[in-house]
Each structure stands twice: as C-alpha cells, then as structure tokens.
Amino acid sequence: MGSFCEMHSNCEVEKLVSDEVSIEKESINRSSIEYAVKDLLLGLGEDVNREGIRKTPFRVAKAFFEGTRGYRQNVLNIIEGALFPEEGLDNTNKIGHGGGVGGLVFVRDIDLYSYCESCLLPFQIKCHVGYIPSNQRVVGLSKLPRVAEAFAKRLQEPQRLANEICLALHEGIQPQGVAIILQCTHIPFPYKDFDSNHKGWVNILVSSGSGVFENKNDDIWSDLFSLVKFRGIDKDKIVIKESLEDQCSNWCPSFKIEEIKYNPIMVNAVSTIIKSLGEDSTRKELIETPNRFLKWLMNFQYASNIDLKMNDSIFNGGVKSTIWSEFNVPFWSQCEHHLLPFYGFVHIGYYNSKGCNQIGKSLLQSIVHFYGFKLQVQERLTKQIAETISSLVGGNVIVVVEASHTCMISRGIEKFGSNTATIAVLGHFSTDIAARTKFLEGIPSVTSFEGQ
C-alpha cells in the first residue's frame, strides 16, 4: 500500500514536472512572440509605448496561442469514451439502413475560424460533417464539431483541413465512411484600386471523403448534397484535389499582390511567430508566409501613403437644408489591440444650412481609406472621418461605422454574428433628432459584411 502511494505520488510529481516544463516552454514561446510583435510595431512606425498598443504584444501572443490551440489537442482523446452502442435497423425480412448500421448522420453549419497558412490571417469556415455508422455504434454528436475545431485551430489550407478532419474521424470512429464539406471565405487584400467595394472575398468549396465516400463521384454522396443543396452548395463547384502536392493552392489573395522587398527585421519577426507556435517555418507552404503576411500588414503603416487631394471633388451647389448622404463606403482597418483585421462600411451624412459643399464619392472613399489604413480602433476611426468631413462642409456631419471585428470572432469570445456600430455627430445633427433618425433609418440593412 505504502509503495503504491509512493508510486502514485511519484507519477504525480512526474506529471507536475512535465506540466511545468511545457508551461515554461510555452512561456518562452509567448515572450518570443511578444518581442517579434514589438519589432512589427516598430516597423510600422508606431510608438510601442503608446497607451493603446503598449500591451498589444501581450494580446497578440495570447490571441495566436488561442487561435492555434489545436496543436496542443489530442484529437483521438476527444472521440475516445464517446462511442455509444446503437442498434441498426432490424433487417431480418427487409433491406435498408438506419441507426448504428448505415444510417447517415450529418451535422451541418458548424461555424469555424482558422488561420491561413499562406498569410496568417484568419479565414471563416462553414463546416458540414457526415458519417455512416457501422458495427452498431455511433459517436456523441458534439464530438464532430470538436474534432473539426481542433484542426481548424492551426495554420491551415482548406483542402488539408478537410482531409485532416476526415482522416481523424475515420480513425476514431471506424465507420463505413466520413464525408467533409467546407465552405471557406478569405478576406480580400486591398488592391491598388481602392474602390473595389470589398468584392474580392475569396470563396472556396472543398470536400474530403473516406471509406464509402472515397470517390467523390459516387452515388453515396448524393444524399449529402441533397441535404445541403439549399445552402448554396453545388457538387460541381467543389474543388477536387487528389494529391497532396496540389494542396498548397493559391486560393489566398496574398498571391495576387505584387512582391516587394520588406524590412528583414519584420520578416524575421513573423518567422519567429510561426516557429513559436510550434510550426516548422521551413515547411514548403510556410516559407513565404512572412512576406505574404507583410503584404497585408504594411498597408497599415503609421504614415499612410494615401494622398487625400482634398479639393479635387468638392462641388458647390447645395440646396438649403438638404442632407447629402453616402451609404456603404467600404473600409479595411487593423485593430491596434490585436493586430487583426476589422472591416465593414462607413455611412456619411452632412448638411449646411448656409448652402452646402457636396463631396464626390471618390474623395469620401479616400478619406475613409486614409484613416482606415492605420492601426486603429473603431471609435477613433469614426471620429477622425467626421472631423475631416466637418472641416470641408462646415460642421454638420454624422458618421456611422459598421464593422466586423476579427478579434471578437476568430478568437477569445468567438461571437460569430456580432458586429459593432459607432457614431460621431457634429453640429445640427447632435441636436436635431429628426434629421439624425432620418439618416440612421436610411442606412441599408446589410446581413453580411463578407461580400458574398
């Protein structure tokens, strides 16, 4: 008894020691990321001691670790213990399938977020997981999204993600087959033509199958397709890739952006982040990732290169008390707290009872981009746009910014449908409630910011 206790106690100690080692290792990795993020902030021309970004390195490291927690999850443990005996159909006098033998189980519309291995930005996934039980057993339904999530929380590429989920579920459940369908959406990179109206969202549909689902043209897939057809999924649109060699696809919009020479300290900083997450930064698909991430990040330098050309498109010709409004001016920005994108639309209204200058749409768009392409917070962006327009039109301005924040969706609290509106009002709009309400109620309803 004594010796059992001793053994037991020794095991506990060993476990403690190994936990401590991994905690220590994680702590070293976290501080490597923090130093790397400081280098990135300096490279963007930021003052790293500014109050708003002083703790950004800490927050970014935390976000990266949360966002890649799948590397530290053992997927087979998730399934183990969640397999339940379940009878199949009584087939004594008839043919058919159902229950624990051959009855298709299909969990649809699982919202996931992953990190693009090509550019380190998060991408959205609508995930559908099906399997056909065998041997009179089924798996607890919640394990299907859990396994999918464990693989999503890594640096990924859509086809590889689908294959990994599929393989792990096949091994863990040992069913007749597993089928995975993923609808992936990637934020567009800003092009030189800033009027692109967020149209560049990249959508890709991939699938993966094992066992009876191995051949994607097999009839067995048709039940699945029938059950997701109304979700806009068309079999013919699914990218079919057979070999692993094809996986490093260039779906990521970073591939379309011209390469330039980036600051080697920043390139090195991004490499350090990748290594500190436990990835092999020399893996073929990751070698160019630092450069591709910088193609995104360098849009948000402190001193923006966008030229405002203020007087180009201001027309005099306002009618007394007319409200001019411009809805849905698209913007991109980068959250200064987490170095993650936020994006959406700006709505602008203004009037001047003394006769109003009208501002051309391209100037409004330039103003929005001028303040968007920086490390920002939405409250400041709103205020800055309002102040600038106010200086052009004489003080009566309302600005509403509606945005999705990747930092609230892809990590931490993970509230997928949430979005944030901020308002700044100046002059008449702050006292004339009727004018304000008229403008606010004129904002077109947008159900998705993802430009689909």
Next chain:
Amino acid sequence: MGSFCEMHSNCEVEKLVSDEVSIEKESINRSSIEYAVKDLLLGLGEDVNREGIRKTPFRVAKAFFEGTRGYRQNVLNIIEGALFPEEGLDNTNKIGHGGGVGGLVFVRDIDLYSYCESCLLPFQIKCHVGYIPSNQRVVGLSKLPRVAEAFAKRLQEPQRLANEICLALHEGIQPQGVAIILQCTHIPFPYKDFDSNHKGWVNILVSSGSGVFENKNDDIWSDLFSLVKFRGIDKDKIVIKESLEDQCSNWCPSFKIEEIKYNPIMVNAVSTIIKSLGEDSTRKELIETPNRFLKWLMNFQYASNIDLKMNDSIFNGGVKSTIWSEFNVPFWSQCEHHLLPFYGFVHIGYYNSKGCNQIGKSLLQSIVHFYGFKLQVQERLTKQIAETISSLVGGNVIVVVEASHTCMISRGIEKFGSNTATIAVLGHFSTDIAARTKFLEGIPSVTSFEGQ
C-alpha cells in the same frame, strides 16, 4: 530581498491552498449533482447502468457547471485593464460628440445562452449592448460580450439579466450611460394538444438603461433603435419593468402547464442540483423551479403514455409506385447523454409497389411523439420511426430527422447555427437513388427551428 521571496512564496502557497479548497468544494458539488441525476433517471424509469446513460450523471454535472460558470467569474476583473484613452471630438468651435467623449458604441447580435431560473432549461438570447463613453476613454470591444456572457451563464430571468449586464458595465466603464436590449427565446413546453407544430416558442424583448439611458422614453434611445430596427426590434414591443418586484415574470412556458404531484425524491434531486451550483434554492424565484423542471422532464418517461391507436387512420387506396410524403412533422425529445432538449422536424416518405396504405397525418404525428417523448439519441429516433412506419406500409420507407441539439449549442462546443440531419431508409428507397433524391430534394428549407 530574501524576505520578499519568502513573502512571495507564502502567498503562492496560500493561493494554492485556497485553489485546492475550491477544487475540493467543486468536486463535492459535482458528485452531489451526479447522485441527483441518478435519482432523476431512476424516477424516469431508466436503467442507470444502460451503456448510453451510464455516464449521463457525469455529463449532466459537467454541463451544468459549464452552463453556470458565470457564478465563478469576477466581472469587474474582465473590464479592468481594458480601458483605453481615446480623444473626443475637437469641440473648440463646434458642438458634437464622437470617440472617447459621447460617441455611441453599439455591439449588436451577440449570441448568448442562459438557463431559465423558472424551469432550468436553456434559453437563447440575441444581445445588443450600447454605451456612450466619457472622460476620454473607451473599453476594449470584446469586453462587452464577455461581461454579458458572464451574467448569461447563470440561472436567469431576461429582465434581471439585462439589469445585471447594464449595472456591471456602468460600474466598470463609468460612461455617460449603458443601454442593453435582449431578444430572448424560450422553447415551448409540449401541450396536451401535440399538434401544436412548435408554435409555442416564447419571445420576449427587454431592455435596461443606466445614466443617460435611464429613462427608456428618452430621445437618447432613438439612435439605438434606429440601428437595430431592421433586426425586427420595435421600441413599443419592449417589456418595460421598473421595479425589481416585477422581475419574477411568468414568461417561462412552464407556468402554463398544470401542476401535478411529482415524486418527492425527484423534486429533492432538482433542489440539490440548484444548491450545488451555488444558488440559494430558497430564493423566491427558485422555490418552485424543481416542480417546473419536472413538468418538462416527466414528458420523457421510459414508458410513454402516448397511445398509438395504429389502425385509426390508415387508408387503402394507394396508386402503384406513388411516393407519399409528409414533411415537417414537429418533434420534441430529450438527449439521453446530457438531459437537454433536442427538437426539430421529421420528414417521412413511403411507397409500396403493390399498392400502398396511406397513413393519416395524425397517426404519423403520434408515432413521432411516441418515440420523441423518451430519453433519446437522434439516430435511434430516426430508426424507430422508420421501422414502425415500415410495419404499416410494407417496407419501403425513408425517414429524415432534422434537429437542433441544445447540448451542442448551449454548452461545451457552443456552435449556435449547427443542426443535425439523420436518415434511415428501408426497401426500395435504399436501392433506388432517384426516388431517394426526389424525396430529399423535396424537403422544404427551414432556416430556423425556433418557430419564429
């Protein structure tokens, strides 16, 4: 230096001791819940050693602790450290507000789940949180959903939840005011009239305001309402409750169900669960909760009282090779792994080339309810319905069940939009792909199972 280290080390030890105490206490509470759940299973007439439910007490205790983790969160800690300096509008020559002084910030469409304090079932919330900054500081946006979530993860009533979120944010941020709007949805209790088609979903709209938002009829609310109007929110529909006395409203559908005398061991078991979660089970609003929970749970007894009256509504008169189909037959069930509701629709198709018996809709609905009102898993439910119908119509049957599982949405993985389809097929349908596809593609698309 030596003494500092010692102090430091003593503090660490103290923290460890207090952590251990709370871990020990939680472990005692968990096992109290496990014993209570065993009593509930026995009261339902279940064999607690059956493979599928052997670990249900463990899973239910875990689910309850996860679902009420808000009791163990310090809300002010969430906000602390996430207040950022942010300039307001430059008001030297003009009036207005924006940024860190008076610019409304409004996070919309935060998906939450809470536990109804009246009946212990989870209820859904669409939460909208607004505040007006003051003193040139704003709070990190993700803290707004975090605080809301901390209060949602408790036993709650909509108005109290709104008030608690509002008060905590007001104290933590000290802004000009906080406004909360909650859209809450509660699953209906099955009525005696089983044809109720899930129409009984209870929707309630509540709000709470502090500071400048204290008076709900004040103009200051109008900006908020304009910005959520297109989400179906109408100011006039908001329940206005001024006093705390009114809070114990009877929005919960359990109030509409007749009281009967329940097994005192089961009543006591539910009380134990409430106490073990750290709640005061003698709190006025909670005294009747065990009885109200049993009004739900006792629908799912092992031996269901529903009478099938098999031959009542079978008509002979089928045409050769005709497919009869009945879509959207509603069902309720209770997941045997987590004792949480799952619900949705059953789609049934059948034909018989020798001439088919047609089954009346009311019999199909009875069959669905007969197998739904038990502790179930969706795979088994699908199979049982298919087998029963097969015995009536001669073997050519397809059954699809589409369901939302509260256990996957309100706890653990928390995938709000996900839903699960299961299929059982018998006879011709298992070989005739064209017939199967025709039936599957005929299923009407349902975007929400919440009957709204």
